Amino acid sequence: MSDASAGPADAIAPVPERAPVSARARARPRPRRVDEDPPLVRWGLTLLALGFLSAFVLVPCAAVVVEALRDGVRLWWTALVDPDALAAIRLTVLVAAIAVPLNALFGLAAAWSITRFRYRGKSALVSLIDLPFGVSPVISGMVTVLLFGAQGWFGPWLVERGWKVVFAVPGIVLATVFVTFPFVARELIPFMESQGLEEEEAAHVLGASGWQLFMKVTLPNVKWSLLYGVILCNARAMGEFGAVSVVSGHIRGLTNTLPLHVEILYNEYAFRAAFAVASLLFLLALVTLVAKKTLEWRQHHARHAARRSVTP
Amino acid sequence: MSRAPRRGVLPGFGLSTGFTVLYLSLVVLVPLSTLAVKSSALTWAQAWAIVASPRAIASYKLTFGASAAAAGVNVVFGVLVAWVLARYRFPGRSLVDALVDLPFALPTAVSGIALTAVYSRTGWIGRHLEPLGIQAAFSWLGVAIALTFIGLPFVIRTVQPVLEDLDRELEEAAAVLGAGRWETFRRVLFPAVLPAAITGFALSFARALGEYGSVVFISGNMPMKTEIAPLLIMTRLEQYDYAGAAAISVVLLGASFVLLLAINRLQAWTRARTGATA
Amino acid sequence: MSIAVRGLHKSFDGHPVLRDVSLDVPDGELVALLGPSGCGKTTLLRIVAGLEVPDAGEVLHRGEDVSSVSARDRNVGVVFQHYALFRHMTVAENVGFALRVRKRPRREVDARVDELLALVQLDGLRNRYPTQLSGGQRQRVALARALATSPRILLLDEPFGALDARVRQELRRWLRRLHDELHVTSVFVTHDQEEAFEVADRVVLMNQGRIEQVGTPAQVFEEPASPFVIRFLGAVNVFQGHVEGGRAIVNELEFKAPGATDRSRAHVFVRPHELEIHRAPVPGSFRARVERLVPLGGAVRIDLSAPGYGGGTVEVEVDLRRSEALALAPGDAVHLSPRRVRVFPAAADDSLTASGL
Numbered sequence: 001m002s003d004a005s006a007g008p009a010d011a012i013a014p015v016p017e018r019a020p021v022s023a024r025a026r027a028r029p030r031p032r033r034v035d036e037d038p039p040l041v042r043w044g045l046t047l048l049a050l051g052f053l054s055a056f057v058l059v060p061c062a063a064v065v066v067e068a069l070r071d072g073v074r075l076w077w078t079a080l081v082d083p084d085a086l087a088a089i090r091l092t093v094l095v096a097a098i099a100v101p102l103n104a105l106f107g108l109a110a111a112w113s114i115t116r117f118r119y120r121g122k123s124a125l126v127s128l129i130d131l132p133f134g135v136s137p138v139i140s141g142m143v144t145v146l147l148f149g150a151q152g153w154f155g156p157w158l159v160e161r162g163w164k165v166v167f168a169v170p171g172i173v174l175a176t177v178f179v180t181f182p183f184v185a186r187e188l189i190p191f192m193e194s195q196g197l198e199e200e201e202a203a204h205v206l207g208a209s210g211w212q213l214f215m216k217v218t219l220p221n222v223k224w225s226l227l228y229g230v231i232l233c234n235a236r237a238m239g240e241f242g243a244v245s246v247v248s249g250h251i252r253g254l255t256n257t258l259p260l261h262v263e264i265l266y267n268e269y270a271f272r273a274a275f276a277v278a279s280l281l282f283l284l285a286l287v288t289l290v291a292k293k294t295l296e297w298r299q300h301h302a303r304h305a306a307r308r309s310v311t312p
Numbered sequence: 313m314s315r316a317p318r319r320g321v322l323p324g325f326g327l328s329t330g331f332t333v334l335y336l337s338l339v340v341l342v343p344l345s346t347l348a349v350k351s352s353a354l355t356w357a358q359a360w361a362i363v364a365s366p367r368a369i370a371s372y373k374l375t376f377g378a379s380a381a382a383a384g385v386n387v388v389f390g391v392l393v394a395w396v397l398a399r400y401r402f403p404g405r406s407l408v409d410a411l412v413d414l415p416f417a418l419p420t421a422v423s424g425i426a427l428t429a430v431y432s433r434t435g436w437i438g439r440h441l442e443p444l445g446i447q448a449a450f451s452w453l454g455v456a457i458a459l460t461f462i463g464l465p466f467v468i469r470t471v472q473p474v475l476e477d478l479d480r481e482l483e484e485a486a487a488v489l490g491a492g493r494w495e496t497f498r499r500v501l502f503p504a505v506l507p508a509a510i511t512g513f514a515l516s517f518a519r520a521l522g523e524y525g526s527v528v529f530i531s532g533n534m535p536m537k538t539e540i541a542p543l544l545i546m547t548r549l550e551q552y553d554y555a556g557a558a559a560i561s562v563v564l565l566g567a568s569f570v571l572l573l574a575i576n577r578l579q580a581w582t583r584a585r586t587g588a589t590a
Numbered sequence: 591m592s593i594a595v596r597g598l599h600k601s602f603d604g605h606p607v608l609r610d611v612s613l614d615v616p617d618g619e620l621v622a623l624l625g626p627s628g629c630g631k632t633t634l635l636r637i638v639a640g641l642e643v644p645d646a647g648e649v650l651h652r653g654e655d656v657s658s659v660s661a662r663d664r665n666v667g668v669v670f671q672h673y674a675l676f677r678h679m680t681v682a683e684n685v686g687f688a689l690r691v692r693k694r695p696r697r698e699v700d701a702r703v704d705e706l707l708a709l710v711q712l713d714g715l716r717n718r719y720p721t722q723l724s725g726g727q728r729q730r731v732a733l734a735r736a737l738a739t740s741p742r743i744l745l746l747d748e749p750f751g752a753l754d755a756r757v758r759q760e761l762r763r764w765l766r767r768l769h770d771e772l773h774v775t776s777v778f779v780t781h782d783q784e785e786a787f788e789v790a791d792r793v794v795l796m797n798q799g800r801i802e803q804v805g806t807p808a809q810v811f812e813e814p815a816s817p818f819v820i821r822f823l824g825a826v827n828v829f830q831g832h833v834e835g836g837r838a839i840v841n842e843l844e845f846k847a848p849g850a851t852d853r854s855r856a857h858v859f860v861r862p863h864e865l866e867i868h869r870a871p872v873p874g875s876f877r878a879r880v881e882r883l884v885p886l887g888g889a890v891r892i893d894l895s896a897p898g899y900g901g902g903t904v905e906v907e908v909d910l911r912r913s914e915a916l917a918l919a920p921g922d923a924v925h926l927s928p929r930r931v932r933v934f935p936a937a938a939d940d941s942l943t944a945s946g947l
Contacts, residue, residue: 037493038493041493045395045396050396053393053408057412059437060429060430067429110328110332116322117329119319125333129336131344133519134522136521136524137522138545138561139564143343146346146347146554147343147346151554178339197320198672201661204322204662205640206688206736206739207739220678240419241424241525245546259421259422285422292413293410321641
């Protein structure tokens with residue numbers, strides 16, 4: 001640390017960070033790096049950040065758990081196995097089971113079309129895919145009603161056939177599809193774009209048909225991104241509230257998803273039960289986060305490996 | 313001799329593009345056009361009466377005002393949290409990092425009742441605010457709090473990667489040139505982060521504009537006072553006033569689209585300026 | 591199987607990449623497409639493979655028009671620049687891929703894979719994954735994979751571009767030996783002149799979407815057909831002159847310029863090793879001053895200044911023995927005489943002033 005060309009005095013004493021030397025040098029022997037903040041600043045900022053997160057995230061989450069279990073596990077369980085709650089669970093799962101695969105299919109098709117071919121109007125397609133993020137869920141729900149409600153465009157046609165869409169399960173599925181369709185596409189498109197199409201071209205020249213190419217080369221390469229998108233899509237689909245609220249009709253036991261059931265219970269002042277059902281959704285969110293983190297870690301690993309494999 | 317399309321030789325173009333366009337038409341274009349058509353059922357005068365009614369205006373003020381306030385809070389604290397997460401190591405850091413994603417993953421109804429429970433007069437935090445004369449739930453403050461929750465991840469997740477990718481050499485250069493930590497932050501680090509912060513603000517704002525689920529519980533939904541625009545739309549629908557609902561939706565959508573456009577421009581500007589992907 | 595392309599045109603986004611390209615590759619020949627980046631050589635290769643569709647023109651394999659045949663059905667072997675190995679499959683699965691998608695029986699596939707791995711000297715690595723291999727090994731896997739169905743045409747896109755110098759040398763020699771053994775008609779793309787010269791039977795020089803010259807390495811080097819060819823293949827000095835009475839005049843020197851129009855501008859190209867250095871003036875020489883001597887292993891490059899020639903700077907290359915005999919030092923005044931030159935009329939937009947490239 002001391003310069004060889006410095007005078008004799010400097011050669012003896014260590015270069016001080018700030019005067020005086022003695023006490024500070026003893027208390028903090030290691031000099032601070034220039035890009036490190038003083039401990040006071042560090043701890044102060046950290047506490048402030050943690051305080052902010054606590055007030056806005058941690059405490060509300062704790063509230064869900066505490067309020068749900070406040071009157072004991074038995075009552076919590078009773079609220080969950082209540083027939084209306086079970087029906088809501090079934091409906092939520094059904095809706096997700098239809099909406100998520102449909103949107104995954106769309107995501108794959110859109111990513112394939114956008115990243116593996118050149119044509120005009122691609123950026124228009126991409127903007128259309130991003131659209132739901134700027135649309136309030138209430139509007140999405142309303143649009144479903146406008147289209148398929150009794151006075152909607154397809155209304156009379158549907159009424160004729162006795163098909164109920166709005167205020168029935170099909171309407172809920174449609175509204176959920178409207179709101180969640182970008183999630184898988186938005187994960188796949190950048191990923192497949194950055195991967196490049198050389199492997200698929202190689203498979204094509206080697207004689208693989210479109211289907212073989214897709215199954216043997218493309219899918220294995222995108223599986224983590226696909227899973228990630230599916231998980232996000234599922235979380236949103238199961239948790240959707242605004243859009244479904246408009247379309248649903250709120251018929252207990254029939255057209256209530258879990259989030260709607262929470263609302264009904266809450267509005268009837270059945271707070272315990274409302275939080276019990278909410279805790280189920282909270283659990284779903286936690287599982288989603290864990291899965292998300294695991295996949296991110298996997299993706300990070302895969303990208304690292306891919307980078308190492310492509311460069312010489 | 314038939315010419316294959318010049319778009320690329322891989323198979324599946326027709327199928328994939330056809331399906332994509334069909335899906336997008338059904339799911340995006342057709343639904344949105346019904347909005348335009350439905351609201352055009354009104355005359356300009358009728359539409360104006362609805363869209364500019366005192367109640368509607370109050371709801372716009374609340375929605376835009378609270379969204380802006382929430383986004384503002386998120387920008388300030390979001391940059392702070394991003395800084396702490398990117399720079400400092402402390403026990404439980406990865407847990408905290410995961411926590412940031414929670415508002416994104418949690419169903420809005422759950423966050424709605426949870427926030428109400430916490431900030432109501434008898435709530436965990438609300439009971440401490442009451443003696444200070446601050447009423448959180450059932451006021452515009454409650455709306456702002458809910459919107460802050462909703463938009464929280466957007467700023468943090470936009471700013472954090474930028475901070476993590478910042479070259480340490482920048483700070484070292486500043487230090488060697490004589491700048492203190494605060495100066496370095498103010499002159500070197502903050503400007504580098506600013507574009508991402510602005511993008512995060514816009515994203516948070518856009519998300520808050522359309523939010524429904526987390527807000528309707530904590531707001532109390534009092535017309536003219538704590539009624540957000542999406543709720544107003546909902547009310548119109550319940551009264552079967554589809555045209556009116558559509559009209560207000562057009563206003564809300566218009567604002568959101570302008571915002572989305574601004575976001576796109578901002579991101580392009582960021583990329584051009586820093587050469588990095590935000 | 592012979593390859594022929596006729597009148598190929600191709601543009602990307604309105605930007606022309608190939609302009610009226612025609613080429614013949616006889617059966618069994620190993621041809622290099624050589625040129626600077628952006629000259630269209632990769633596009634030409636991809637069109638022959640069927641990975642791009644030309645805007646106009648035709649592609650013939652063994653005399654048959656395959657323009658409307660998809661890449662999949664052309665049975666061409668392609669080795670991609672970045673290998674394009676299937677990262678989720680083992681070496682064996684990669685190499686056997688073409689046979690598996692044709693539903694060949696398992697035993698046949700395994701036998702063929704073993705045969706190919708032995709051919710590329712990678713037996714014992716069949717269960718490794720691409721990420722576990724070195725660059726040279728990956729390249730050989732890519733080659734084995736391309737040869738699985740015994741294609742009659744092999745196309746390689748900058749096959750050694752991503753490897754370091756020593757591995758590149760080994761693989762070049764190895765590829766040439768492989769070709770001599772298998773006699774598959776092969777076309778490979780490169781921007782490295784040395785590589786093209788070492789490996790190929792004939793070299794196709796391309797520039798800005800056009801073919802400038804086709805010939806053996808010796809032919810294109812000794813008898814370049816255009817200024818581009820002579821400039822691309824190695825360093826060269828360019829002297830500006832004008833034509834008078836059928837001769838190109840550069841300051842005090844005169845050169846034969848058959849067929850050149852009087853009073854037009856001309857460029858006289860002289861390679862560094864075709865300029866002789868003398869201490870005393872000789873007929874047909876011009877004055878120069880030694881500026882710098884750069885040792886290049888077995889030869890010495892001498893940078894000289896000569897007003898009026900090559901924009902003032904001239905490069906000469908002499909072998910070590912001659913250099914020692916001359917005992918030159920910076921500042922010496924010498925005389926240079928060209929032993930051999932090529933004269934080309936100057937194009938209207940040609941603006942060559944520096945020597946070499």
